[in-house]
Amino acid sequence: MWKKAVFILLALLMHTQLFGLCMVNAYAEEKEELKDNALYSKSCALTDGESDRILYGKEESLPLANASTTKIMTCILALENADPDDVVTVSAAAAGQPKVHLGMRENEQFYLRDLLYGVMLESYNDCAYAIAEHLDGSVEAFAMRMNEKAKELGCIDTHFVTPNGLDMEDEKGSHHTTAADLCRIMSYCTWKSPKSEEFVALTRTREHAFTDLEGKSFAVANKNAFLDMMECAVTGKTGFTGKAGYCYVAAAEEDGRKFCIALLACGWPNNKNYKWADAKTLFGYGLDHYHLYKGMEKKTRIPEVEIAGAYHDVSLAEWGKRIKVPLYVKGQNESMTFLKADWEEATVVRSLDETICAPVKKGDKCGTVSYCIGGQERYQYDICAKESVERWNFTAFLRALWKEIT
Secondary structure (H helix, E strand, O other), X not given: OHHHHHHHHHHHHHHHHHHHHHHHHHHHHHOOOOOHHHOOOOEEEEEEOOOOOEEEEEOOOOOEOOHHHHHHHHHHHHHHHOOOOOEEEOOHHHHOOOOOOOOOOOOOEEEHHXXXXXXXXXXXXXXXXXXXXXXHOOHHHHHHHHHHHHXXXXXXXXXXOOOOOOOOEEOOEEOEEOHHHHHHHHHHHHHHOOOHXXXXXXXXXXXXXXXXXXXXXXXXXXXXXXXXXXXXEEEEEEEEXXXXXXXXXXXXXXXXXXXXXXXXXXXXXXXXXXXXXXXXHHHHHHHHHXXXXXXXXXXXXXXXXXXXXEEOOOOHHHOOOOEEEOEEEOOOOOOOEEEEEOOOOEEEEEEEOOOOOOOEOOOOEEEEEEEEEOOEEEEEEEEEEOOOEEEOOHHHHHHHHHHHHO
């Protein structure tokens, strides 16, 4: 008898252990983590290029020097605020910028368009400096414009001092950004700016030949080797200083999925290719695990709301009743799409005001609806009244009574 009991006990124990193991494996298969030690970068981020949601981060909020990745901000500000046919006159300060540089001479003149190719294809420091002075008269004034734009885009810990990313300080601190902020700037440049099309076309150009206004010839070639490493690559910008190390920011798109990456402090000399390895790892992780999730808005049911002391029509039949008012979601995108991993939960959170009192006008806000992925809000819209209702008062009651009598 005791042998039979031991056998049953062992069987139950084995079943429990196997069941627990299966549960752990099922969870591991559902959520595949990218290990920090698989990446060379001290700080990096992978984001949804549409929403700027962080899909993966490693010290993504750590402020660090970012070298010539700064130039994506310089470029987009020039495209948005100046005419590419503007003539730029080179100052002594611009001509004196260190390598890498075009080799400008003081008082030499160029078309702004050509200097932008120098900035984004060859990362020329003198071209960026000359552009900054052309737009705002001084590098200091242009840095103010850069920081205002960064704040407008929602950057949290970014401070620009130079237009070319060279390491400098001012009274507010050193030139720096974070991987998360840099991704946000790149997503704006690539997809959200009114000049995104021009930005992408410029940064994807392989070679560009031009002359100064006196006819002296120049030629630049694109140094962004990643454009040939992955078919989904859209644009990118490299950077290096002794303080920043190798840096890289890039955007990719495939089947409607938009991704941005930023790599900071990704090795120093003799580790020049670390940034390409990390870029492949991060974009590969995004492409493998995040897909477009559609149709969430069709699953949203917005109920009617009952309002006490209200009426649609002056009638004793409505006296003392709770009147139902239909609601709608204002301005909701009819075809919302989300980047979602298989292990992430998609949720809809409705929040109606606790006390909705008459009178209510058509279009009045009665609450909100939020669409969330993985616990992070992706969209939020107002819930509004479809109809107007008035509030009962003594005059309205007399009108209803008179209507009933007559």
